[in-house]
Amino acid sequence: MNGKELLQSMSEIENDLIIQSEFEFHQKKKIIHVKRRIAIAACLCLCLCGTVPILAFAGNDFAHELLYSISPSIAQKLKPINVSCEDNGIEMTVVAAEVNGEKTTILLSMHDKIAKRLDETTDLFDSYSICTPYDQSGGCSLVSYDAGTNTATFMLTIEQTDHILLPGDKITFSVNQLLSKKEHNNFKIEKIDTNNVYSITEFLEEPDIRGGSDSESESIDGDNMLFIKPDEANAIILKKGVAVTGYGIVEGKLHIQVRFSDILNTDNHGYVYLKNEDGKVVNCQSSVAFWDQSHVNSYEEFVFEVSAEELVNYEIWGEFWTCNNAPIEGEWQVTFPVEKNE
Incomplete structure (x- = not known):
């Protein structure tokens, strides 16, 4: 789409939709006072100053996002229907949808056409977004994986907060990252000697x-908490991407610090806990996570109300979810109408 086409697409929006859009915008008492002529002027500035390639890169999504920030209902009315799309060799398709009052349930499939990159651990890595005409909250989770067809099926659930979805309303679902080949482990951390834990x-x-x-x-006040200085030289490797970088007694309580590597690309995460002689689990009283200097790795410090003397009666365990594959990148988006239940 070039600059003229974008301006034309915005100018062709019906006047009654613009009026409704501005009314909804002011009803929400937004701080940003955007009107149609200002939006078009901004686009014109982009055409003149940013050159056509910028607008060509933005495509229709730019106009949609601009209008969606003013009026989600109008933006969704103008969004074209597309129940299937493909990128990077993976096809996303709307399989089924059901509306039951304020709750909407949708099944979406992700079919890998060129390889076996998906599996039963695949998730959307919090990279998805949901757009409906009204305020809502939602979530998405894997429900099945078919190894024979290399297809993962996800369930999308949407809860409308103020207005139920009506027949003809449109839902847009977008995702740009998939994470697969994840591992889950739960084990005793043998390398921490509970008989020799010292003050930090x-x-x-x-x-x-x-x-x-x-x-x-x-809430927790991390600003007033003492954190162990990470000891990378003596780190205890638990799994690839997970290591204990410090442990000891701080102000009478047990602290255990774990480093999770490259979390923005791997979603490595987990926690540590204690078990007594009877197998009873004792979870941490609090935990705080902080970045390393490069904002790549994350450290998490777990605090237990257990003294050094009491610790001899416990074992230290950890449960971790790790992935050392890069996420699958793509631009997947579907838009589909709500249909009347028969």
């Missing part, structure tokens, strides 16, 4: 915290 004296300064959790609170 070296701490990390100003960690780049990326998240955390606390069993006794909805």
Whole structure:
């Protein structure tokens, strides 16, 4: 699409749709006051200053995203129907859809036409998006894998918050990464000697915290927490992509620090826990994750309300999900209408 075509496509939007779009926009009390003439002027600036290749790269998605930010309902009305698409040798197809009140369930298949890159561990790596005409929340999970046809089937569930989907409304589902060949392991960490756990004296300064959790609170104050300085030279390799980089007693509590490698491309993650002599599981009181300097690897520090003296009565275990394959990249998008249930 060139610059003139983009401007024409935006100018051809019916006036009543524009009026409805602006009304919905102001009803939501957005801070950004975008009107049709400003949007077209912005596109014109792109045409003049950015040259046509920029707009050709953006294609229809640019206009759709711009309008969707103002009015999702109008944007979805204008979105063309496409129940199947293919990229990078993988075809995504809408298999079935059902609307039941506020809940919508959709089955989507991903069929690998050129290789066996998918398997029973395939997920969408949080790279998907869901667009409907109204506010909603949703999720997607793998429900089956057919090795004979190299096809993974996913279930998409959507919960409408304020307005149910009506016959003729359109749903758009997009995804750009698939992650496969993942491993799941749950084992005792033998290399940590619970009889020789000492107090930590070296701490990390100003960690780049990326998240955390606390069993006794909805939030955790990582800024006031002491973190072990990662000891990469003596790291205990648990699995490829997972290593213990420190453990010991901090302020009377057991800290265990685990490094997960290249998490943005592998989704390596997991946790450690304790087991007593009776097999009872003791989970951590809190955990906080922070980045390394390159923002590639993530460290997570698990804190247990267990002293050095008490630790001799426990074993240390870990459960981990790892993947050392790069994600499958592509641009998959389907748009389909809601049909009336018979």
